[in-house]
Amino acid sequence: MALAAAGRVLLQAGSRLGRREVVDGARRFANKRVEVEADEAAGIAVMKLKNPPVNSLSLEFLTEFLISLEKLENNKNFRGVILTSERPGVFSAGLDLMEMYGRNPAHYAEYWRAVQELWLRLYLSNMILVCAINGTSPAGGCLMALTCDHRIMADNPKYTIGLNESQLGIVAPFWFKDNFVNTVGYRTAEHALQLGLLFPPAEALKLGIVDEVVPEDQVHSKAQSVMAQWMAIPDHSRQLTKNMMRKAMADNLIKQREADIQNFVSFISRDSIQKSLHTYLEKLKQKKG
Ligand SMILES: CC/C=C\CCC/C=C/C(=O)SCCNC(=O)CCNC(=O)[C@H](O)C(C)(C)COP(=O)(O)OP(=O)(O)OC[C@H]1O[C@@H](n2cnc3c(N)ncnc32)[C@H](O)[C@@H]1OP(=O)(O)O
Numbered sequence: 001m002a003l004a005a006a007g008r009v010l011l012q013a014g015s016r017l018g019r020r021e022v023v024d025g026a027r028r029f030a031n032k033r034v035e036v037e038a039d040e041a042a043g044i045a046v047m048k049l050k051n052p053p054v055n056s057l058s059l060e061f062l063t064e065f066l067i068s069l070e071k072l073e074n075n076k077n078f079r080g081v082i083l084t085s086e087r088p089g090v091f092s093a094g095l096d097l098m099e100m101y102g103r104n105p106a107h108y109a110e111y112w113r114a115v116q117e118l119w120l121r122l123y124l125s126n127m128i129l130v131c132a133i134n135g136t137s138p139a140g141g142c143l144m145a146l147t148c149d150h151r152i153m154a155d156n157p158k159y160t161i162g163l164n165e166s167q168l169g170i171v172a173p174f175w176f177k178d179n180f181v182n183t184v185g186y187r188t189a190e191h192a193l194q195l196g197l198l199f200p201p202a203e204a205l206k207l208g209i210v211d212e213v214v215p216e217d218q219v220h221s222k223a224q225s226v227m228a229q230w231m232a233i234p235d236h237s238r239q240l241t242k243n244m245m246r247k248a249m250a251d252n253l254i255k256q257r258e259a260d261i262q263n264f265v266s267f268i269s270r271d272s273i274q275k276s277l278h279t280y281l282e283k284l285k286q287k288k289g
Pocket of ligand 1: 053054056090092093094095096097098136138139140141164165168170171172173263264267268281284285287288
């Protein structure tokens with residue numbers, strides 16, 4: 001119910017957003033931060049994250065992304081979505097640090113609700129989600145990929161993926177942790193989460209964080225062929241199976257959603273945590289200079 005109500009609000013906002021055009025038979029919805037190439041005849045859409053410079057998951061990005069996803073979910077002709085980055089090199093830098101630094105509690109609460117919504121919508125999507133990870137994908141970026149049914153990563157040792165929150169002095173919340181544990185197993189998750197490890201493609205493949213590693217120029221063609229394979233499975237049996245596998249974990253967040261928001265707000269508002277974020281942001285700046 002809560003998801004449906006949130007969806008209506010998003011759709012109302014969505015009707016005020018976006019530009020449409022038809023390119024090579026595929027409709028393109030281009031919001032500012034998300035580009036959707038929607039091939040209705042094939043039943044497949046490609047959603048490209050487009051939030052320069054590093055596809056951080058800002059509140060504005062999350063709102064636009066959720067609107068675009070909702071449009072696809074509401075059109076029964078769409079059965080599959082390929083998630084990728086419009087900027088090869090960075091899939092997503094994860095949650096936007098500026099949404100969690102120097103803001104007020106009401107802002108933190110609004111932001112966290114949107115982050116929860118992103119995870120719930122992707123994790124519970126009835127559509128087939130294939131992730132074409134064409135760049136680095138730490139923390140929230142990795143979480144987005146983990147919600148997908150199949151993950152393909154570009155074979156470039158410069159790219160890494162994982163949940164590195166610990167390195168920032170923050171903590172991956174229980175539902176990030178649960179999604180990760182269900183993907184890589186308890187011991188690997190315990191080790192990687194405490195150290196905040198980021199893995200290059202070959203290691204991510206060994207641990208099961210990604211399902212395939214392919215040459216960089218083949219990520220998109222591979223995503224299309226994997227999608228074709230998944231599309232051959234009857235929707236009703238695939239969807240019921242997905243729901244059976246995922247519902248309990250999603251319900252666990254849904255039933256504690258407000259408490260999880262309060263927990264985030266009080267954690268992120270602490271002086272010590274704000275100081276850690278400040279130090280990390282400074283490190284990012286220094287790396288440039
Ligand atoms: C109770 C629960 C409590 C808390 C839970 C919170 C869970 C948090 C989850 C997260 O996702 S936290 C975010 C984690 N992300 C990172 O650690 C990534 C940081 N970024 C990088 O490592 C690099 O930027 C990069 C992604 C590898 C890309 O490198 P590149 O050299 O291409 O870019 P550059 O570093 O110069 O960055 C450009 C520009 O972007 C800013 N930036 C980078 N990442 C973020 C981010 N996540 N949020 C906001 N802004 C980000 C960076 O500072 C630069 O800004 P500038 O141009 O103004 O200096």
